[in-house]
Amino acid sequence: MEVDGDFNKEKLLGRSFVFEALDGQARQELASFAYVKRFKSGETIFSMGATGQSMMAIAEGTVRVSMLTPSAREITLNDLQSGEVFGEIALLDGGERSATVKALTNCTLIVLERRSLLDVLQRNPKLSIHLIELLCHRVRRSDERMIEIAFLELPVRLARLLLRLTEAAPGSADRPLKKLSQSQSELAGMTGNTRENVNRCLRKWQKAELIELRDGWLILEDRQALEKIAAGE
Amino acid sequence: MEVDGDFNKEKLLGRSFVFEALDGQARQELASFAYVKRFKSGETIFSMGATGQSMMAIAEGTVRVSMLTPSAREITLNDLQSGEVFGEIALLDGGERSATVKALTNCTLIVLERRSLLDVLQRNPKLSIHLIELLCHRVRRSDERMIEIAFLELPVRLARLLLRLTEAAPGSADRPLKKLSQSQSELAGMTGNTRENVNRCLRKWQKAELIELRDGWLILEDRQALEKIAAGE
Numbered sequence: 001m002e003v004d005g006d007f008n009k010e011k012l013l014g015r016s017f018v019f020e021a022l023d024g025q026a027r028q029e030l031a032s033f034a035y036v037k038r039f040k041s042g043e044t045i046f047s048m049g050a051t052g053q054s055m056m057a058i059a060e061g062t063v064r065v066s067m068l069t070p071s072a073r074e075i076t077l078n079d080l081q082s083g084e085v086f087g088e089i090a091l092l093d094g095g096e097r098s099a100t101v102k103a104l105t106n107c108t109l110i111v112l113e114r115r116s117l118l119d120v121l122q123r124n125p126k127l128s129i130h131l132i133e134l135l136c137h138r139v140r141r142s143d144e145r146m147i148e149i150a151f152l153e154l155p156v157r158l159a160r161l162l163l164r165l166t167e168a169a170p171g172s173a174d175r176p177l178k179k180l181s182q183s184q185s186e187l188a189g190m191t192g193n194t195r196e197n198v199n200r201c202l203r204k205w206q207k208a209e210l211i212e213l214r215d216g217w218l219i220l221e222d223r224q225a226l227e228k229i230a231a232g233e
Numbered sequence: 234m235e236v237d238g239d240f241n242k243e244k245l246l247g248r249s250f251v252f253e254a255l256d257g258q259a260r261q262e263l264a265s266f267a268y269v270k271r272f273k274s275g276e277t278i279f280s281m282g283a284t285g286q287s288m289m290a291i292a293e294g295t296v297r298v299s300m301l302t303p304s305a306r307e308i309t310l311n312d313l314q315s316g317e318v319f320g321e322i323a324l325l326d327g328g329e330r331s332a333t334v335k336a337l338t339n340c341t342l343i344v345l346e347r348r349s350l351l352d353v354l355q356r357n358p359k360l361s362i363h364l365i366e367l368l369c370h371r372v373r374r375s376d377e378r379m380i381e382i383a384f385l386e387l388p389v390r391l392a393r394l395l396l397r398l399t400e401a402a403p404g405s406a407d408r409p410l411k412k413l414s415q416s417q418s419e420l421a422g423m424t425g426n427t428r429e430n431v432n433r434c435l436r437k438w439q440k441a442e443l444i445e446l447r448d449g450w451l452i453l454e455d456r457q458a459l460e461k462i463a464a465g466e
Contacts, residue, residue, distance in 0.1 A: 067380070069385055070385075075384050075385075077380065077384065089369050089372060089373060089376075092365050092366070092369050093365065093366040093369035093370065094366070095366075095369065095370070095373065098373060098376065098377070118362065121358060121361070121362055122358045122359075122362075123358075124358075125354060125355045125356075125357075125358045125361060126355075128354070128358060128361030128362060128364075128365060129351065129354055129355075129361060131361075131365055132325050132326065132361060132364055132365060132368065133325070133326040133327075133328075135365065135368040135369065135372060136322050136325050136326035136328065136368065137326065137328075138372050139322060139368060139371050139372060139375070140322060140326075140328065140331060142372070142375035142376075142379070143322075143331065143375075144331070145379070146375070146378070147300070147310065149382070149425065151308050151310065152302055152303075152308075153425055157425055191425070192382065192386055192390060192424070192425045192426075193425075
């Protein structure tokens, strides 16, 4: 028979952003539905791809969050300690686990099931609306980061790349070269961005007459302007 | 007096992922609350930083979505055409507009106010739960992309960078160099990633004895292993 021990379930689960959306009564109610589950060192808590129906707070121990890359290599994303929470998105949407979590030591977890949360949300529409706002906050932060990567960092990085490729080109007497044969996909790979964003950026530069795109060549028309962009000006 | 014209408001607003969460009755009801608003070419529809309380669907015309960079440069994020929607996150959370939207041509917009949506959600807790699931889907996609950038692309890119820097180093007789003096922040900038992720990756390589970090130097211990990583193996 499992004994819940002396863990403050409300406090441990309260670290989750999901609990930020709840009022005192809902927190207490949900914490009372949560239960204790123990895992031995080395045991799998859940596997990537499995259907998720709960979130967990770590009362004791350490877990390792990992995933398989497309080439089946295992990478560690994070090690989580007591006081930390995981699995919140699956709690909210019942979707697949996006990573595997294993017990690195013997662990005591507080488990909150999705059906308990749904029960509370059904009776409190305001809590759902607050949860929507918190999720929007997360979407906004991600969107900002994506915009930074795509629009703020890309032009600087792409300009630097074009300058470097034309300077470093081997087998040519007159450097810097005036033209390049790299494809937009190759340039995307080298800047760590998408082909779409690279294309958008190059077309903008073509319009401003910094470069020209002709017969599969990328021709540098205004090296000085590209140097300014590369310097972040 | 504003006339609504013949626009199919339900169909136009239906392009938004918010409407995916709604049932037929809620869609009809919300569409009936939406109204037509016209803007002349060049007019600002809303400005970045303003409080948002609505989403818009474009019935006629084209709008330009732009933002100011930290250095006060204006960049165009997107041009949206008739049939497209914008401002959904502010509809859901009433937060700040994350970009400026201007009319590029004379425009007819269908406007849906946040208070109309809240009214419907208050009465239909299931719709909120569905909206939460749709937002989670978006959070998952963003998280996946962030993981790709931080964990899958970084090692390949960082290994390539270290190899390139040690090969291309000028002013040295024996190349490739065995050590580098670039800081982790510099390496982060060059790979388009954060210093934290670069540090995490380097420490992992140090543990596996591919590199060593000593007295501010980064020493390449196992060039062959780094070449394998750079090749995506």
